[in-house]
Amino acid sequence: MDIDAVRTFVAAADAGRFQDAAAELSVTQQAVSKRIATLEKTLGVRLFTRTARGAELTIDGQAFLPHARDLLRAEERAVASVRPGRRALRVDVIGRRLGPAAVLGDFRRAHPEAELDVVTLFDADAAVDAIRSGTIDASFRAVTMPGRQLPDDVEAARVFDEPVQLLTGPAHELAAAHAVTPAELVGHRIWMPGLVPGTEWAAFYGDLAAAFGLTIEVTGPDFGTEPLLDTLADSRSLATLVGEQTRLLWPADHDLRRIAMRGPTPVYPHSLVWHRDNPHPTLAALRDHLRSGRAPHADAETWTPTWA
Numbered sequence: 203m204d205i206d207a208v209r210t211f212v213a214a215a216d217a218g219r220f221q222d223a224a225a226e227l228s229v230t231q232q233a234v235s236k237r238i239a240t241l242e243k244t245l246g247v248r249l250f251t252r253t254a255r256g257a258e259l260t261i262d263g264q265a266f267l268p269h270a271r272d273l274l275r276a277e278e279r280a281v282a283s284v285r286p287g288r289r290a291l292r293v294d295v296i297g298r299r300l301g302p303a304a305v306l307g308d309f310r311r312a313h314p315e316a317e318l319d320v321v322t323l324f325d326a327d328a329a330v331d332a333i334r335s336g337t338i339d340a341s342f343r344a345v346t347m348p349g350r351q352l353p354d355d356v357e358a359a360r361v362f363d364e365p366v367q368l369l370t371g372p373a374h375e376l377a378a379a380h381a382v383t384p385a386e387l388v389g390h391r392i393w394m395p396g397l398v399p400g401t402e403w404a405a406f407y408g409d410l411a412a413a414f415g416l417t418i419e420v421t422g423p424d425f426g427t428e429p430l431l432d433t434l435a436d437s438r439s440l441a442t443l444v445g446e447q448t449r450l451l452w453p454a455d456h457d458l459r460r461i462a463m464r465g466p467t468p469v470y471p472h473s474l475v476w477h478r479d480n481p482h483p484t485l486a487a488l489r490d491h492l493r494s495g496r497a498p499h500a501d502a503e504t505w506t507p508t509w510a
Contacts, residue, residue: 203244204240204241205277206237207237207238207244208241209274210237210238211266211270212274214234215259215263220235220257249262289317291340292318292320292338292340293306293321293340293341294332295321296342298322299427301362301446303320305342305361305472306318308491316487323338326347326475330356330475333476339477340475340488342474344405344472344473345473345475346358355477356478358476359473360471361472361474361493362472363470364469364472365469366444366470367445367446367461367462368443369434369442370461371435371456371457371458372459374441374459376461378459383465384413384416384465384466384505388414388415390416390441392441393430394418395420395430403470406470406506410505427450431456445470467505471506471510474489
């Protein structure tokens, strides 16, 4: 059904004259007559009877009028739902306990009026596909992995460098250290069963291991964060690597230790990724917020993969 024809019908019904409806809609009287005739043909009934005083609704026209008004209100709601700034900005943060979620939380506190819809997608490929299809507005990701480039219609900006920390149990050889260098981790077992081949985080930690001669083990099933922390708490030899802003909770008797890495500090390179044609004003506000808040890490000596 032609929504313009429905709008013309309602205008003519309210005005009582095709000429007045034409003036209200800024079209010719001939256009009004043509639209009404088309609508009558679609419905298979007459909607108006021409009189000396103008146009009066037929019984069918009177029956159709309240539904026509409902159609126009539905159209208004449909348009408003996707009008830039009216719907929530949908952002992928990889994981709700990871650094990007914390950064997005900072933005929300700085802009309490901003409506956000937070989602978690699997990897950078899934995020880029979702951005291009319009399923999401933006994503925090490490880009681009070796041999891959972003599509021409997708943009990215480096917005957040997150230092990587060592996480150990209380009996580990390095548990009492205030900070460690990557070189001091050579020969130690670093267990990261969540590294999935082909993902951007696997590429990052693979390059980190190759750069400093580290041993990162991915053997064994990935049962999630809690079983990993349970294992570390009881181990004298296993440690893992986590982002500085990754939120982790464990029982007090685990006594796990988060140890800074220095000389150099490995930093995970988070970028904001979005479609170049996305007009959402909250996306622009988020980009401005991230740009103004980015500062060099306190440790000037850092490491990140060359592809980042």
